[in-house]
Amino acid sequence: MIDLKLLREEPDRVRSAVGRKKFGCDIDAILELDARRRSAIAEAERLRAGQKSANQEMAALRKGSPEFVKKVGEMKALAARVKELQARQGELEESWRRALLTIPNLPDASVPDGDTEEDNLVHASWGDPNRVSGEARPHWDLPWFRELVNLDRGTRIAGAGFPVFAGEMARLIRSLVDFFLAENTAAGYTELQPPLLVNADSATATGQLPDKEGQMYHVAGDGLYLIPTAEVPVTNFYRDEILEADALPYKVCAYSPCFRREAGSHGKDVRGLNRVHQFDKVELVKWVHPEHSDAELESLREDAERLLRKLELPYRTLLMCAGDIGFPHAKQYDIEVWAAGQQRWLEVSSCSNFTDFQARRANTRFRDATGTLRPVHTLNGSALAVPRVLAALLENNARADGTVALPPVLRDRMGIETIGKLRS
RNA sequence: GGAGAGGUGACAGAGUGGCCGAAUGUGCCUGACUCGAAAUCAGGUGUACCCUCACGGGUACCGGGGGUUCGAAUCCCUCCCUCUCCGCCA
Numbered sequence: 001m002i003d004l005k006l007l008r009e010e011p012d013r014v015r016s017a018v019g020r021k022k023f024g025c026d027i028d029a030i031l032e033l034d035a036r037r038r039s040a041i042a043e044a045e046r047l048r049a050g051q052k053s054a055n056q057e058m059a060a061l062r063k064g065s066p067e068f069v070k071k072v073g074e075m076k077a078l079a080a081r082v083k084e085l086q087a088r089q090g091e092l093e094e095s096w097r098r099a100l101l102t103i104p105n106l107p108d109a110s111v112p113d114g115d116t117e118e119d120n121l122v123h124a125s126w127g128d129p130n131r132v133s134g135e136a137r138p139h140w141d142l143p144w145f146r147e148l149v150n151l152d153r154g155t156r157i158a159g160a161g162f163p164v165f166a167g168e169m170a171r172l173i174r175s176l177v178d179f180f181l182a183e184n185t186a187a188g189y190t191e192l193q194p195p196l197l198v199n200a201d202s203a204t205a206t207g208q209l210p211d212k213e214g215q216m217y218h219v220a221g222d223g224l225y226l227i228p229t230a231e232v233p234v235t236n237f238y239r240d241e242i243l244e245a246d247a248l249p250y251k252v253c254a255y256s257p258c259f260r261r262e263a264g265s266h267g268k269d270v271r272g273l274n275r276v277h278q279f280d281k282v283e284l285v286k287w288v289h290p291e292h293s294d295a296e297l298e299s300l301r302e303d304a305e306r307l308l309r310k311l312e313l314p315y316r317t318l319l320m321c322a323g324d325i326g327f328p329h330a331k332q333y334d335i336e337v338w339a340a341g342q343q344r345w346l347e348v349s350s351c352s353n354f355t356d357f358q359a360r361r362a363n364t365r366f367r368d369a370t371g372t373l374r375p376v377h378t379l380n381g382s383a384l385a386v387p388r389v390l391a392a393l394l395e396n397n398a399r400a401d402g403t404v405a406l407p408p409v410l411r412d413r414m415g416i417e418t419i420g421k422l423r424s
Numbered sequence: 425g426g427a428g429a430g431g432u433g434a435c436a437g438a439g440u441g442g443c444c445g446a447a448u449g450u451g452c453c454u455g456a457c458u459c460g461a462a463a464u465c466a467g468g469u470g471u472a473c474c475c476u477c478a479c480g481g482g483u484a485c486c487g488g489g490g491g492u493u494c495g496a497a498u499c500c501c502u503c504c505c506u507c508u509c510c511g512c513c514a
Contacts, residue, residue, distance in 0.1 A: 041474050045483045052483090055495045059442035068494095075494035093473095373471080 001360040002103050008034070017106035020113060020322035023211075025102045033099055037092040044085035051075070051082050101210060105357035107322040108294075108331040114321025120334070121321070126305070127314025129338040131396075136340035139394035140272035143402040144420045149273070161262075161270070161277035168419040169390075172406075173280060175413040176386055177255050180282035180307060184383055187303050189253035189284055194233035196256060197224040202236040205362035207328030207354075217259050226259035230283040231380045238287060239362040243376055248366060249288040249296060253383065256281065273387040274346065280386040286379045287364065290356065293377035297353040301333045304349045304383040312407045313392050314338040316345060330355040333381075337388060341395030346388040351381030394420075 007014050008031070015027045054075060061068040112121055139145060146152075150164040157164065165173055185191055203209040203225050208216060217226040227233055234254050243250065258281050269275050284303060288296045301317065308315045320332040332352040336345035359365070359375035366376050397405045403420045411417050 038474065041483080045474060048484095049482055051494080055442065058494065072494050079494060 001100055001357060002106060003356070003360070004034075004100075007031070007103070014103075014106065018104060020107050020111075021104050021325070021327075022115070022323045023102075023104040023327055025099075025104070027103070030096075030099045030103065033092070033096050037089075037096045040085070040089040040092045044082070044089045047078070047082050047085055051078055054078070098210075101204070101361075104327045105330050105355060107325060107329075108353065108355075110319075111325065111331050112319065112321045113323075115323040116321075117324050119321040120318040120324055123317045123319040123333060124305075125314075125316035126309060127312070127338070129314045129340070131314070135400055136395055136398065138272065138341040139339075139391045139398075141341070142394060142398060142404070142420060145272075145394075148420075151272075159277070161275070163273065163276055163387075168416075171414060172390065172393075172410070172419060173386055175410055176389060177280055177282060179310075179409055179413060180383055181253060181255055183307055183310070184253040184282065184284060184303065187306075189251045189303075192234055192237065192252050192254040194227075194230055194237070194254050194256060196227055196233075196259075197222075198227055198232050198236065199224055202232055202239070205239055206232045206235050206358055207326070207361070208232060211327045215261055217261060227256060228260050229258050229281065229382075230254040230256035231285060234283065234285045235358055235378055235380065236362060238364045241364055242373065243287060243364065243366045245289070245366045245368065248376065249286050249292065252285045254283050254285070256283070258385075273391045274342075276387055282383050284381050284383045287359075287376045288379065289366070290374065290377045293353050293355060293379060296377075296379055297331060297333070297351065300379055300381045301335070301351040304335055304351055304381050307384055308335065308337060308348070308389075310407070310409050311389065311393065313389070313396060315348075326352070328354050328357045330357065335384075337392040339388075339392045339395045341398070342391075346392060348384045348388045348392075349382040352379060354378045354380075 002014065007027070011027060011031055018025060018027065054071070058068065058071050058075075061071065112119065114120065140149075148166050148169040150166060151160075154162040154164045181191055197219060200209060200223060203216065208225070208228065212228075216228050218224075219226065225232075233256075234252055237252070238250070257278055259278050262275060262277065284300060286296055286300060305315065305317060315335055315337045318334045318336065320329075320334055325332040329352045332350060334347050335349040335351070337348045339346050355377050356375035358378045362378075364376055364378070365373045368374050393407075394404050397407070398420075399405065399418075403418045405418050406414065406416070
């Protein structure tokens with residue numbers, strides 16, 4: 001939710017900022033609705049005040065007295081009128097609230113213009129994509145892949161996009177998650193293990209609802225949603241709370257499986273581990289003082305990038321253009337890892353500053369130096385998403401015989417140097 | 425899942441139809457006393473929204489939603505949550 005004062009006082013600025021994003025919303029209609037809502041409130045409250053003061057007088061009268069009975073008769077009409085006006089006020093407030101939820105967060109001034117991913121800027125890159133020789137192949141073509149990553153059995157169990165990992169691959173995933181959590185906690189993030197299902201209020205606070213309902217799995221019987229990312233439960237950790245200003249920033253990391261319906265995805269994008277309905281991810285979330293959120297985004301991005309360097313995987317970081325950033329985002333970096341076998345970049349992290357947008361929806365505040373309650377700023381980023389890191393690892397580190405050399409940080413954890421030796 | 429007890433301000437805890445945004449205590453802030461502190465005394469101390477240039481005024485909020493009534497923290501319905509006991513269960 002954007003700042004209502006800003007919307008009223010500088011509608012032109014909001015209009016043009018929103019215009020840079022790809023989400024349609026009618027600012028003028030919302031402003032008009034706001035005006036109607038306010039006059040409805042004023043009218044209803046004026047009448048209600050009259051009713052209340054009359055009731056005060058009645059309290060002083062003797063219950064059965066003639067004056068009292070007469071007064072009751074008079075007040076009946078007023079009570080009915082008040083009820084009417086309050087109902088109209090309620091309706092207007094409800095549609096006003098729904099309309100407000102359709103306004104996306106405003107892109108930060110440092111976010112470049114642009115409509116598609118073509119317009120994203122390469123902010124940084126590390127490692128040499130050409131280091132790998134020509135024998136690199138897509139991870140799904142490794143000779144042992146179908147043995148340790150069971151796509152067909154997963155399909156039988158749940159459906160397409162639910163791989164079953166076996167043996168060394170299962171263990172590699174566990175080691176990656178452990179590596180991510182160890183690094184992040186060492187960087188000052190407190191580990192959290194959140195619920196994997198959330199209610200509608202939580203999904204609304206982070207911006208999944210009402211904008212992206214179709215992307216989440218819905219548990220109809222209980223009205224709950226499977227989380228598309230740990231961002232959702234974790235950001236709601238402090239919903240409706242007032243944070244200790246001196247203790248900011250709050251920094252949290254959380255491992256969780258993530259569930260995404262990703263309806264409408266086709267083609268090569270979905271082969272192998274590139275895009276699946278359930279995957280593992282470690283997420284970073286920060287609650288920060290508004291003055292520091294710019295700097296906190298840079299350090300968040302750095303925290304995610306460092307993991308790829310330790311895994312010795314080439315990556316590049318994109319500064320996303322206004323047309324390509326998400327609904328609640330003010331600024332967003334995507335980190336992409338090089339997958340040598342597919343000769344393409346795979347997104348493994350998205351680091352974002354939501355400014356006060358989520359905090360306002362989640363009602364997470366702090367008391368500033370003047371004693372005023374203000375929304376905090378929230379940020380989050382993947383560190384990292386497992387399957388695509390896995391894909392890059394398999395493709396970049398595969399040798400001619402199909403075995404895959406592990407980078408030192410994983411070698412130490414797993415106690416083996418390679419994976420993928422065929423059994424026969 | 426069954427039975428019972430509860431959900432009131434930062435916390436504890438009164439309040440069973442009107443004088444209750446809510447006693448009292450604690451905490452916190454300010455002032456007095458003091459060389460200073462403690463103790464004591466006095467005053468203050470919620471949030472959101474609406475009207476107003478402002479001073480200020482108003483409305484709402486006693487777990488959520490709905491109802492009864494001229495009037496609801498208080499009565500009714502419903503849902504949620506917490507605690508105790510029982511059942512079931514990884």
